[in-house]
Amino acid sequence: MNKVLLFNPRSANNTFRIPNSILNIAASIENRYEWVIVDGNRETNPQQTILDYLATGQFKYLGFTVMPGPQLRQAIPIAKAVKEQFKNTTMIWGGYFPSNHSKVVLDSGYVDFIVNGPGDNCFPKLLDALERFEPYEFLKNLIYKTNGKIVKTAKEDLIDQDSLPPLPYHQLNRFYPMEKYLGKTFLGDRTFAYHSSIGCPFTCSFCAVVPIYEARWKAKSAITVYNDVKYIKEKWGADAIEFHDNNFFVSEKRVVDFSGMVKNDNMTWWGMARIDTMDKFKDASLAAIREAGCKIIFFGAESGNDKVLAQMDKGGTQTGEQIIRFAERMKKFDIIPEYSFVLGTPAPTQAEVQEQIDFDINFIKQVKHANPNTEIVIYTYSPVPTEGSEMFEEVIKSGFAFPEKLEDWISPAWESFDLRKNPLTPWLTADMIDKIRNFETVLNGLYPTVTDIRLSLLKRKAIKLMAGLRYKANLFDYPYEIKLLQKVWKYRQPEIQGF
Secondary structure, three states: OOEEEEEEOOOOOOOOOOOHHHHHHHHHHOOOOOEEEEEOOOOOOHHHHHHHHHHOOOEEEEEEEOOOOHHHHHHHHHHHHHHHHOOOOEEEEEOHHHHHOHHHHHHOOOOOEEEOOOOOOHHHHHHHHHHHOOOOOOOOOEEEEEOOEEEEOOOOOOOOHHHOOOOOHHHHHHHOOHHHHOEOOOOOOOEEEEOOEEEOOOOOOOOOHHHHHOOOEEEOOHHHHHHHHHHHHHHHOOOEEEEOOOOOOOOHHHHHHHHHHHOOOOOEEEEEEOHHHHOOOOHHHHHHHHHOOEEEEEEEEEOOOHHHHHHOOOOOOOOHHHHHHHHHHHHOOOOEEEEEEEEOOOOOOHHHHHHHHHHHHHHHHHHHHHOOOOEEEEEEOOOOOOOOOHHHHHHHHOOOOOOOOHHHHHOHHHHHHHOOOOOOOOOOOHHHHHHHHHHHHHHHHHOOOOOOOOOOHHHHHHHHHHHHHHHHHOOOOOOHHHHHHHHHOOOOOHHHHOO
16 A cells, blocks of 8 residues: 655744644554654754655655644645645645635645544545545545535544544654653643644634534543543653643533542643633632642633624623633632633724724733733634634625635735734724734733743843833833843743743
8 A cells, every 4th residue: 555644844943742633643544554754843854854755656645734824834835846746646634724724725736635624534534545446525524626616525423532542652753752742841841732632612703613623522531531641651751731622621520530530640731721611610620620730721711892702602601700700710729820812803993993902901901900820812813714603704794805825825924814913804903903912012021921931030020120110001002122122032922832
C-alpha cells in the first residue's frame, strides 16, 4: 500500500505542543498504513522535508490539519509546491479552516478532499476506497469537488471516545523527541497538551466549533482521562496538563470524578468552560477541582451586555450580572478565572457599535474590581460562517465577504483577521479598533498576565506604575510608552501565544 504523510503546520514560534489532531489521525490508521509525521513547529524547513519524503515515491497521501491563522502560512504554500512537483499525490485537509471554508480550499486546486469534522472513521475509509478504486461518495464527514460542484456528505454521529485507540506517542517520539513537547509554562515545568472530549453542546454564533459539531459533544470517561494522564506523567514526566477541549467542564460529575482520581498525583491543570455551566456547580465540586490541581480556567464571558449576549446566541443563561458574581465567587476557591471578551459585534449604526465597545470596556473594569486576579483576554469580533445564525446573516448584509482565493488568506490583513485583532468588518472604524487595542495595552500594563513566566517582579511593578494613572483616568489613547516596554520585554499575550 501507498504510505501516508501527515503534516502539522506551524502554529507557534516558541512553544511546542503535541500535535493532537494529526496524531489522532495517525492513530486511526496505525497498523493499517505506514505513516510519517512532519511537524512544522519542529522543522526549520518543513517544505523540503515533505518534498524529500515524496521524492522517494512511497507516499501518495498527504493529510494536513489546518486551523485558521498561523497554520495557513505554511499550509497554503506547501500544498501549492507539492501539487506543482508531485501532481499525483492526494491532498486531504482537515481542521476548522477547510471545514468552514470548503469552497475556497477546493477551488484552489491544491486540495482533493476535506474531512469535515472528526476523521477517525472518514480518513482510513477514504484511503481504503482510494487504494481499492472503490466509491467514496457515501462516506460520512467528507467534502470534495466533482464536475465543478462541491459535494458535502452527511455528518457522522460522534464516536464513543473511550472506544478510540490510544494516541501513538511512542511513534511520534521516533520523529521528534517528546521532551521538547513538554514545555515550561505558568502551570508547570513539563506541560503536556491533551484532548479529553470533542465538540460543545452550545451554539454560539461567533464560534468556529458550531458549524463542525452542530451542538454535539462526546467525552472520554473520567477513568480513561485519568489513565492517560497517569501514563503521560509516568512515561514522559509531565507535571502539568493543558486540556484543549472546546469545553472541558460540560459534565460536573465527570470533572469531579476525575478530580478525585488525580488529586494525589501532584498535577497542575487548565481547561475551558462556560460561566453559566460552572456557576451551577456545587461549592464542594469547585473545591474538589482546585484540590485536584486546577489552577486556572478559561471562560467565554464575551460581553457584559445582555442584549449582545443574546445576539451571540450564547445558548444558555449567562448574564452580565452573573459574569461579575462568578468572578467574585472564584476568589473563594483560589481558581483564576480567565475571561475572554469579544468587542466590536455588528449593530445597525456605528454609534451603537461604539456604545457597545464603551460599555464592555467599563464592564471589564467592573470585573477587575470584583476580582483583580481575573485574567482578561480581548478579541475583536471576526465573523464565522455559521449558516442560519441571525448574526452571520447580519454580517453578510453589511457587505462583509471572505477572500475568494486561498492565497489571500495569508496576507497580513487576513492573518490579523484570523487572530481576531483586525477583523476587516465594515461596521468597525479604525478609531474603534484603535480604542480596543489601546485599552487592551493599558489593561495588560496594569494587570500583566500571570501566565507570562518571563516577566520579572521588577518589570511588572514598572509597567503597572506607568499604566495605573492611565487606567484610573480612562486615558487610553496613544499608550506608546507601555507598548514600547511590552515590545522590549516581549510581553506574552496568551490569546495569541498560549502559556
